[in-house]
Amino acid sequence: MPSSSAPHGRPVPAWVLPALQITALLCLALRAGQYALAADATGGVFPTRLDIAWMSLLAATVLIALTWTVRARLAPGAARGVLSAAVLLILVLADGGGHLGFDIPALLLALALVVVDIGPVAGLLAALLLGIDAAVGHVQIGSDAATIVINALALAVLGTFGAAIGALWHGYQQTTEDLAAAMERQRRMADTQKELVLAEERARSARELHDTLGHRLTLIGMSLEYAERVGERDPSGARAEIATARTTAAEAMVEMRTWVRALSPVRDPDATGLLAINAIAESFRGTGLEVSVAHASDPFVVTMSEDAELLLYRAVQEGLTNALRHGRARRVCITTGRSEQTVRLEITSDLDAAARESLPEGPLAPGFGLRGLAERATALGGSVQARRAGDEVVLSIEIPTAGLATAGVPAQKGGVR
Template sequence: MAWKRDPDRPMLLGLVFWLVLGATAVINLVVPSTVLERILFFADVVLLCVLWPMMPWQPGRGRHLVAPAFLAGALALGLTGSAGTHFPLLLIGVANLAFVYGMRIASAILVAFGAVLIVVPLFYGRTIVDALGQTAVIAVMSVFAMGMASAVLKARQLTDRVRELTVAEERGRMAAEMHDSIGHHLTVIKVGLENAERFRDRRPEAAWEEVRQAKELTTAALADARRWVRALRPLPLNGNLGSAALQRLADSFTGTGVTVTFQVSGTERELEPDAELVLYRVLQEGLTNVLRHAEAGSVRGTLTFEKGKVVLVIADDGKGRDHDQGHGFGLSTLADRVRALGGTLTSGNAAKGFELRAELPS
C-alpha cells in the first residue's frame, strides 16, 4: 500500500498526531463521562487512526474526501469528551485541507464547518454564547494553521520553480556545448572533405591528408560528445590552459583554406576556469563563423591582457555581415555566458571584414 508511505506527509505532524491522540484517549478515560459518550469517543479515535495514513498531502492524489472527514472527526472529539486536548488535531486537519484543496476551497470548507459548530452544540444544551465562543477559538486557530500552510505551499512552489529553471539552464548549456564543440568539429570536417574532393585528381597526397585530418577530428568530436553526455560540466580544454589552449584551437583550423594566426599581447596571467572556457568558446565560435559565412582569406585572433581585464578579438578580411542579419544561436548564447561573468561581447563589421570582441574582468 503506497499511501502508507506517503513521502509528502510531514514526519513532525505524524509524531504530533499520535502523541495528541494518545494523550486525548488517556484524558478521556480519567474524565467522567457516560457510557454512550465514551463509546462514541473511542469510535471516533478509531476512525481517526484509520483516516490518518490515508490522508493525501498533495493535490491531485485522490482520496480528497479523507481530508474533510478527518477534520470532522477531529471536531467530533470535542463533542464526545476530549476536554480541549484535540485542538492540535484540528490544526493538522485545517492544514491538510489547504494542502489538498488550496487556500480558497479550504476556506469555504472551514466556513461550512464553522456554521456546523455553531448549530450542533445547541442540541447538546449549550447556549449560543458558548457555541460562538468555541467557534471563535477554533476560527483563530484555523487562521494560524492556514497561514502556516500557505507559507509551506509557497515554499513548495518556489522549490518547483527553482527546479524548472535549473533544468532549463542545464538544457541551454547542453545545447551551447553541443553547438560550440560538435558544431566546430563538423564544420572543419566538412571543409576538409570538400578540399579532399577538390584535390583528389590533381593532388592526391593532399587529398588523403585532408581525409586523415577529418578522421582525427571525427574522433575528437565523438570524444567531446561522450564527455558532455557523461557529465554536465564544462569540457576540459584538452589539458591546455590559458593562451596555449587558444593557440591549439587556432592551429586546428590549419588546412581549411583560411590563414589563421593567433597572438598574445601583454603579460599573461592566470584566469578563472570559467573565464578560460568562455574565451575558448568565443574563439571557437569566431573561427567557425569565419569558415561558414565570411568568405575570408585570413583571420587573426588576439588575446590582450590589460589592467583589470582580458580582451579577445577575432577579426577577418571577409565580406562582413549584412546589417539586417541578426545574431545566430551561437553568438547569442555566448553573449549570455560572457555577461554572466561580468563581461561584454560585441560584434560588427570592421574597415574590412568582421570583428568579434569579448572583454572579461580578470
C-alpha cells in the first residue's frame, strides 16, 4: 500500500492515505461478504445475480488494492490520473451503483483521488457518472420512477461530496507545497545575505591585518635598511635598529597568532562537554591571553540538543575572539552554571586603555558574530547579552532547560561534536 498521499512535501501524515485505502478495501470486502451470504441463503445450482455480484466485488477489491499500490510508486502526473480514474471505473462496473452500502467509502475516496490526480472538473464529471450509473442500475431492476430519481440524486450528491473532499485535499497540498517553496526561497536569500555579511567581515579583517601587520612589517624593513646603511660608520646604532626590528617582528608574530587563533580556534574533536570548553580556552592561551575557566556547576549533565551545545561552543569562541580583537584583553574568565530553570554561560574580559575609551557603558551594539549567537539562542527560547560593566565586558548566554532539547534534533548528553 502507498506510504504517502502527497506528491511533494508530504502535506498530510504518511499514514493517512494508506489507512483510508485499507478501510475502503475492507468495506468492499464486507459488501462482497453480504452478497455471498445472501446468495448462499437462496441456494441454487447455477450462479445467481448475487453470486456474480460478490465475485465481482471481491475481484474489484483485489484489483483496486493492486492499482493503489502501483499509484503510490508513481510520480505525480498523467499516469496517476489514469490509475485513479481506473479505480473509479472498476467500482462502478463491479457494483453497478445505485445501492447505498459498504461501497460508499471506496467511492468517496476514489472520487477524492480523481480530483487530486486529475482535477476538480474530472471529479464533478465522475460524480455525475455515479448518478447516471445509479439511475441505469435501478432501471434494470425495474424500480419505480421515484426510487430511480432519489437514488440517482443521492449518488450524485455523495459523489459531489467526495469531489469536494478531494478539492480540499488538493488545495491543502498545493498550499503546503507553495509554503515549502517560499521557505526555500527565504532560506536561499538568508544564505546569500549571510555570505554578503561574511564577505564584509573578511574584507574588514583584511583591512585590519593590513593596517596592523603591514605597519609592523614596514617598520621592520625600515629598521633593517637603516642598519645596513649605517652599519660600517655606526655599528652600535645599527645593532640598536636590528634589536628594534627583532622586537617588532616578535610583536608581529604575536599579532599573527592572535588573528589565526581568533579566526580558527583549535579544538579537540574528541572533547565533549566541559572538556570541549576547556580545550577552546586552552587554544586561546597560546596568544598570550590569560584564560580561566570556572564551573559553578556542570550544564552538560542535563539533556541537551546539538543546537544548544553548539550555541555554548560558539559563545565561548565568539567571546574569546572579541576579547582579543576588539577589547585587546589580557584576562578572560569563563563561568558555566545551571539551575532548575536555566543553563548559563558567562564570559568576562578586561579592556585596555584604548578599548575603554571607545566602548560605551551598558549594552554593546551587536556585530555579525553576536547577532548569530542571538538568533541561535532565540530559537532555543534563550537570550544573549553583551555589555560593558566598568572596565570589563561581560557576554552572558542563558537557555531555559525547557528549550535544551528543541530545534528539531535528537536530544543527547555530552559535549559539542
